[in-house]
């Protein structure tokens with residue numbers, strides 16, 4: 179984990195390879211992808227722009243009044259007209275303030291509306307993306323897209339976009355006004371300002387790379403924080419806190435250095451954006467004084483020219499800041515759509531099979547020629563599962579046994595379509611599971627994992643997670659909860675401070691491992707599936723509790739088909755039959771007794787499980803761990819009882 183946790187040399191390489199490099203798609207085309215989300219907000223955005231433009235036009239009118247004032251009443255000493263002109267300037271100032279306030283009010287909400295709908299769409303898409311996607315992507319990268327990238331987009335829509343458009347239009351209108359005062363001065367001013375566009379273009383190229391790197395590095399940093407908080411117990415237990423901090427600092431320094439480079443790039447362009455208009459100003463002043471002295475320009479026109487040029491300074495200077503904001507946003511949009519464009523490779527079929535009868539499938543599970551290889555496994559590696567054939571009868575409990583890494587967990591993951599088979603098929607009641615909708619399939623098949631994940635919610639909510647149709651506090655909800663907790667031997671719930679309403683905390687870490695496993699098992703049982711898939715869900719339980727849970731499962735879930743990954747010999751006791759997974763296929767199937775008698779490979783695998791279980795029990799301080807002999811008698815007892 180530490181290797182993944184601390185990415186040092188080039189943090190940007192740690193995130194999944196982006197599908198779009200910064201320069202591969204134009205900024206306008208990238209930003210245009212926001213339109214579908216921005217559509218509901220467009221009327222307000224457009225009105226905001228109109229208000230901002232009106233403010234700009236009003237501002238540009240002030241020099242006109244000043245010109246008339248200087249060349250007219252001021253020159254002739256007409257006091258009444260001076261008051262009138264002064265009043266007009268005041269009125270224009272007030273109108274400008276009103277339009278600016280209106281613009282701010284209008285653009286306040288559109289950004290938040292777009293941000294919220296994009297965030298919801300991202301979350302919905304993340305839910306639909308296959309497990310293979312989540313295996314590949316770091317959580318921090320997803321987190322930074324969902325939080326900081328969308329924040330950038332909101333700020334740009336509410337502020338950057340409006341100002342960018344309005345400032346460019348203001349500069350164009352202002353340039354026309356300048357030309358009307360004096361074509362010569364207007365030309366000098368514009369020629370001096372033209373390099374700003376060239377500088378802006380070059381700035382895009384260098385800045386976009388930095389923006390991308392910075393946003394990726396902040397995603398890596400979020401991953402590091404998330405993983406180190408998640409793994410805080412391991413770090414503390416191994417005294418690796420200072421080491422983790424040192425490695426974290428390296429990553430944080432990389433981000434700081436990128437942010438500094440970004441600031442330097444912005445300062446670089448700002449230098450020109452401030453200097454060029456100033457230079458243009460100085461040249462125009464020289465030429466203007468000369469033209470005024472020559473009588474080609476009145477004093478009022480010269481004053482108005484400079485008043486207009488001064489008004490254009492802010493829009494020109496702000497171009498640097500607005501461009502950097504725009505390129506940051508374009509990177510954010512690129513990163514957002516990298517996730518949104520990821521294909522949902524496991525989805526509902528176009529023409530789903532008819533749903534099962536109201537009481538559900540019978541639970542006949544059949545594997546035929548199942549072949550599977552993880553997408554990131556080496557090409558030269560043989561397929562992990564290669565020709566798995568297995569029939570699990572309705573109501574039967576089948577244990578999957580195999581050496582570590584033989585693919586037991588993977589085979590169970592195929593049943594709920596966390597991954598799809600590469601070849602062959604898996605059938606539920608004779609229907610290929612790919613012909614069922616995911617909702618149908620996951621209603622019929624429930625899973626309990628060894629690593630029991632609980633959510634920050636009440637025990638009640640966690641256990642009834644798979645039964646959204648039940649009113650959690652209704653009589654039926656209460657009955658299902660009672661039954662599931664009883665089967666999973668989760669009576670400890672009654673001793674929790676608020677019983678079933680106790681919040682179990684983030685990922686259920688306030689509970690012991692065995693308690694979490696029992697709640698996760700209760701959740702799978704409460705889902706009332708036709709097929710219950712269990713990936714060693716009792717591993718953290720003591721032998722007595724495991725035996726009681728096993729007995730409850732046996733009696734109460736008589737009609738439920740169960741596929742159980744057995745990592746310990748004691749778990750095999752749960753099964754009617756056992757399938758030995760070896761070399762990518764099911765090498766033997768039968769009752770435990772049959773396999774013990776007929777399969778040397780089974781005996782070898784079981785004795786290696788026995789060793790592991792013994793070690794595990796010794797580590798856990800168990801008073802006794804079942805050995806194969808004890809297990810055999812346990813199984814025989816179980817078979818005898820049936």
Ligand SMILES: Nc1ncnc2c1ncn2[C@@H]1O[C@H](COP(=O)(O)OP(=O)(O)OP(=O)(O)O)[C@@H](O)[C@H]1O
Pocket residue numbers: 313552553554555562580581582583584585586587588589745
């Ligand atoms: N998401 C994944 N991507 C790539 N390879 C994986 C992935 N998950 C598991 N593997 C590989 O597939 C192989 C089988 O893993 P799996 O977890 O199915 O085995 P298992 O029989 O359940 O093992 P164990 O008994 O140790 O739990 C292993 O070599 C593992 O490294």
